[in-house]
Amino acid sequence: MAKIGMFWGSSTEMTSIAATEIKREFEKLGHQIDSFDIAKSGLKPIADYKNIIVGCPTWNVGELQEDWDILFDDYQKLRFDDKTGAFFGVGDQMGYSCNYLDAVGLLARPFMENGGKLVGKWSTEGYEFEESVALEGEEFLGLALDYDNQDSESEERILKWVDQIKSEFV
């Protein structure tokens, strides 16, 4: 498998913690993964990876986290041909039930529209929310984490998701 580039933004550290765990799991399995806080890296290094992971919490009722928000116009212009991508999000399904995990939908859709192959969809079983832009049919477009309400489930969800996507990366 080609080296993975993981790009995430985080305002209060939770997505950063998830990214650290995802990186650790891939490394345990013997895969190489570089992790970038997009506040520091910007979008440019995305071009260097065939396999990418994108992480973003939802903020301000259905919005992207602020660092992603700043880069979003440029992100939408990127081409993702020949790239395989997996998305993960962090949100609060109780507090923001009508916008749970929206950021995953906001980032995953331009990726698919601009030529990327999306992997790592995730079942909605075990979650309670009203609406989400991250939904496609009965599934989320990426891993759904919720440290506000389901903290104790996060680790197991990450292990399962990493196991799922590792065989889908090229």
Ligand SMILES: Cc1cc2nc3c(=O)[nH]c(=O)nc-3n(C[C@H](O)[C@H](O)[C@H](O)COP(=O)(O)O)c2cc1C
């Ligand atoms: C003002 C505010 C708005 C939020 N809006 C949403 C939202 O629309 N949807 C959602 O799923 N979570 C929402 N959240 C929850 C955050 O996504 C959650 O706290 C997350 O863990 C933050 O991730 P971070 O620490 O990586 O920034 C919101 C939280 C706050 C404080």
